[in-house]
Amino acid sequence: MDSGRQLPLSGELYLDHVAHFVASREDAAAGLTRAGFAPTPISIQSDGGKLTGTGNVTAMMTRGYIEVLFKTAGTPLGQELDRALAQYPGVHLIAFSAADARAESLRLKSAGFRTSPIVELRRPVTTETGSAEAAFTVARVEAGQMPEGRIQILTHHTESAVWQPRWLRHANGAKGLLDAVVAVPDVGEAAARFVRFTDRGSHTSRLGQTILLERGAVHLTDAATFSRLVPGLPIPGLPFTGAYAIHTDSLIATAQELRARGNTFEQRDRMLFAHFPKELGTGAWIFVEQPDDLPWRS
Numbered sequence: 001m002d003s004g005r006q007l008p009l010s011g012e013l014y015l016d017h018v019a020h021f022v023a024s025r026e027d028a029a030a031g032l033t034r035a036g037f038a039p040t041p042i043s044i045q046s047d048g049g050k051l052t053g054t055g056n057v058t059a060m061m062t063r064g065y066i067e068v069l070f071k072t073a074g075t076p077l078g079q080e081l082d083r084a085l086a087q088y089p090g091v092h093l094i095a096f097s098a099a100d101a102r103a104e105s106l107r108l109k110s111a112g113f114r115t116s117p118i119v120e121l122r123r124p125v126t127t128e129t130g131s132a133e134a135a136f137t138v139a140r141v142e143a144g145q146m147p148e149g150r151i152q153i154l155t156h157h158t159e160s161a162v163w164q165p166r167w168l169r170h171a172n173g174a175k176g177l178l179d180a181v182v183a184v185p186d187v188g189e190a191a192a193r194f195v196r197f198t199d200r201g202s203h204t205s206r207l208g209q210t211i212l213l214e215r216g217a218v219h220l221t222d223a224a225t226f227s228r229l230v231p232g233l234p235i236p237g238l239p240f241t242g243a244y245a246i247h248t249d250s251l252i253a254t255a256q257e258l259r260a261r262g263n264t265f266e267q268r269d270r271m272l273f274a275h276f277p278k279e280l281g282t283g284a285w286i287f288v289e290q291p292d293d294l295p296w297r298s
Contacts, residue, residue: 006063006163007156008214010099013198015216016154018180018244019056019067019093020280021084028057028068031279036172036257037066043123043134044072052121053078060167063215063247064177068280069093080143080150088236090281091244092149094180094218096198101155105139108153111196116140121154125161132161141197148182148190148239151197171261173254178245178291179210179217183226185238190220205296219296229295230273230284231266245286245294248272254287269295 008014022028025042032039037059044055053075059066071078084092098104102118109115119138124131135157140150156162184190191202191209198218202209207229208221223235230243248254251272258265258274265274271294272287291297 006159008097008099012099012214013153013200014097015064015177015180015213015218016095016097016156017058017065017067017177018091018241019069019095019150020090020276020283021069021081021092022089022279022281023070023085024279025055025057025070027279028070031277032057032059032066032068034261034277034279035263035274035285036254036261037170037174038167039068040167041126043125045121045123047119047121051075052119054081056123058167059170059174060163061170061174061176061246062168063175065163066177067093067095084149088240088282090236090276090283091180091241094149094151094182094241096153096213098153098155101137101139101153104153107199108139108141108197111199113145113197114142116142125164127161127164128166132158134158134161146193146197148184149241172257172287173248173250174246174287175249176247177216178247178288179219179294179297180241181219181221181226181229181243181245181286183223183235183238183240183242184220185222187220187222190239194218194220205298207296210296217297219294221296230286233275233284234282236282241283243273243284243286245288245291247291248287248289251287251289269293 029039045052051073053073055072121136138154140152
């Protein structure tokens with residue numbers, strides 16, 4: 001149930017955003033626009049005044065957001081992005097939000113993960129009256145600990161700078177990020193890791209295992225089931241964050257806008273499946289009017 005808050009309180013964990021890894025910053029904004037999103041201006045990220053090696057464009061929603069990351073420097077994060085792109089362009093990052101990322105990092109370590117140093121991420125943002133700085137504290141585990149990609153927990157410090165009202169309206173009707181869907185080689189093993197990572201339980205559905213958070217969820221499934229769920233989408237390899245669900249008030253209005261912008265989609269079982277534009281990589285959006293319309297939620 002939507003709490004009416006953008007950010008979690010102590011003890012809560014939200015699905016905050018997912019991130020596409022792409023090669024071109026110009027294509028990133030073009031792909032979002034073609035799908036009916038309103039992208040923010042390009043921003044270059046830093047940590048303690050040093051370039052992280054990545055920059056971004058985002059599509060901010062009333063709840064959560066979509067990020068598109070591109071390389072800006074040959075740092076470890078920039079090299080990580082290159083390695084991910086060699087696998088496939090598309091979603092390689094799932095970020096959860098918590099009230100205290102530093103405490104979450106200690107919890108992850110106690111749960112058996114090898115953790116990376118805390119990152120104090122900063123990026124400049126324009127506002128309607130000038131400029132500001134978006135600030136985040138990010139807890140990460142070492143590369144390979146979560147083979148599904150860069151799986152991290154962050155704390156937002158500048159809600160008003162990140163979620164500016166002017167960026168929250170999208171022609172396609174997108175209101176919020178709901179769930180991420182990941183195809184994995186071993187559902188049981190992946191579910192056990194995500195349970196440790198999130199400190200939340202999992203439940204079995206006919207499509208796999210779901211880790212339900214205080215807002216949002218991660219659904220884990222096998223390749224065959226994923227292909228039945230999202231037909232016509234090639235799986236470039238496993239693991240594969242191949243889809244994520246978006247809340248919209250009207251599937252009819254979303255379909256009309258996607259069609260008008262030249263996007264192809266399929267509508268069935270109270271869901272609308274739209275493949276990402278090529279600029280955003282391999283994968284699909286699943287638009288729904290209610291979270292419980294998602295088959296792994298029911």
